[in-house]
Amino acid sequence: MKYMALVDCNSFYCSCEKIFRPDLRNKPVIVLSNNDGAAIAFTKEAKAVGFGQMCEAYFKLKDKVKQHNVAVFSSNYAFYDDISKRVMNVLRAFSPNVEVYSVDEAFVEIEVDDISQLEPIGRRMRSEIMRQVGMPVGVGISKTKVLCKVANKLSKKHNGVKVLVTEKDIDDALREFPTRDIWGIGSRSASKLHLINIKTALEMKNFKDDKLIQKVLTKVGREIQDELRGIHCLNMENVEDKKNTGNSRSFGYDVRTKRELREALAQFATNSAAKLRSQNSVCYGLSAYIHTNPFKPGPQYFGEDHVRFSSATSDVIKIIAGAHEVLENIYRTGYGYKKGGVLLSHIVPANQAQVDLFCEDPTDNNEVNKVIDMINKKYGPQTIKSAACGIGQPWKTIHDYKSHHYTTDWNDLMKVEL
DNA sequence: TCTGGGGTCCTAGGACCC
DNA sequence: TCTGGGGTCCTAGGACCC
Numbered sequence: 001m002k003y004m005a006l007v008d009c010n011s012f013y014c015s016c017e018k019i020f021r022p023d024l025r026n027k028p029v030i031v032l033s034n035n036d037g038a039a040i041a042f043t044k045e046a047k048a049v050g051f052g053q054m055c056e057a058y059f060k061l062k063d064k065v066k067q068h069n070v071a072v073f074s075s076n077y078a079f080y081d082d083i084s085k086r087v088m089n090v091l092r093a094f095s096p097n098v099e100v101y102s103v104d105e106a107f108v109e110i111e112v113d114d115i116s117q118l119e120p121i122g123r124r125m126r127s128e129i130m131r132q133v134g135m136p137v138g139v140g141i142s143k144t145k146v147l148c149k150v151a152n153k154l155s156k157k158h159n160g161v162k163v164l165v166t167e168k169d170i171d172d173a174l175r176e177f178p179t180r181d182i183w184g185i186g187s188r189s190a191s192k193l194h195l196i197n198i199k200t201a202l203e204m205k206n207f208k209d210d211k212l213i214q215k216v217l218t219k220v221g222r223e224i225q226d227e228l229r230g231i232h233c234l235n236m237e238n239v240e241d242k243k244n245t246g247n248s249r250s251f252g253y254d255v256r257t258k259r260e261l262r263e264a265l266a267q268f269a270t271n272s273a274a275k276l277r278s279q280n281s282v283c284y285g286l287s288a289y290i291h292t293n294p295f296k297p298g299p300q301y302f303g304e305d306h307v308r309f310s311s312a313t314s315d316v317i318k319i320i321a322g323a324h325e326v327l328e329n330i331y332r333t334g335y336g337y338k339k340g341g342v343l344l345s346h347i348v349p350a351n352q353a354q355v356d357l358f359c360e361d362p363t364d365n366n367e368v369n370k371v372i373d374m375i376n377k378k379y380g381p382q383t384i385k386s387a388a389c390g391i392g393q394p395w396k397t398i399h400d401y402k403s404h405h406y407t408t409d410w411n412d413l414m415k416v417e418l
Numbered sequence: 419t420c421t422g423g424g425g426t427c428c429t430a431g432g433a434c435c436c
Numbered sequence: 437t438c439t440g441g442g443g444t445c446c447t448a449g450g451a452c453c454c
Binding site for chain 3: 105
Binding site: 032033034035036037038040054055056057058059060062075077102218219220242243244245246247248249250253293294295338339341343398 | 419420421422423424425426427428429
């Protein structure tokens, strides 16, 4: 019989930071967003002393951080990605069918003859990931993805592994489970369910009027209902290529000049294009935006627009030009801009792209891009890039508390003193 | 002073076709 | 009074996730 496990890393970013810092064991740790603007990850020790509200502004937390002697880190995404890959590789030893759902969690298909084998498998996943990577995880095992999510949530109270497969166990779990905590039910949907008197997952599972659920929550909600009943709607998916990709950042200060915005958007375009090429895809569309700081009083402006490429491309030069074309349309003088971004859309595999018969310049600078990618792979990201991105990039974000790139940079390897 | 970034899927409604 | 019917494709916006 086939089941699936949802393996989820505990406070992933914080746990990454702790791997090479044994002195932080059992200590409160928080990780900040880009720009050190907001707190985005917390260990359970940090939650215990009152932290834990996602995206709370860091400047509001500083006093509390001092008071409780909390270790604070800027986010170090290259490092987290590397640890994530290591965790996923451990899981691949358990099953050929692993769906990496996000940086810190994966669904793993498992086949057993008897359900009594499920819990030991979950235990082994946990211990192997801890042994090989040093990452604590929780494992939830059940029949469908939505039920796995429920099981995973409960795993914290069961030493990290919870199996939910018999009807009775499932109903017992769902009876206590608020609708808002169901995977895919956000606050809006939960309020709507409340209006028809559905407050727990069990009530949703047993609600007879499927058509009403469909009407209130669309197809999405209907499928969640079936998943609660153990009926598969959300299948294991192969990690396919991204359908959209992009890059955006808040700036270190309010940016006022078009020259600086051109640099920033060129950099975002460069990063997006590199992601596109790394999955061997090309795109037909690009959109870009800039906006003022919504937290500041005063007039606000959100500018956004898009362009279509006459033939699909992953050429960094064309993509930067596209972003600049959008900027010309959306830039307004007199505002201080706090954030900008570039998104690539209508992405297709490079070998499936249609060539436009009347396109003036269908050839990309493929060789140039290849060389750029090669150099940046060998010597590190950003070793070579378009001068349009600027040199100093003063608008860039701030990272005051960045940890070392322990596993992704030779210069940051851990030092051992003898 | 300081408030994240990167995604997915669904639906309604407009544009267009014959 | 009364103004086709049936279909496809695309996009903006909403909702959700980590």
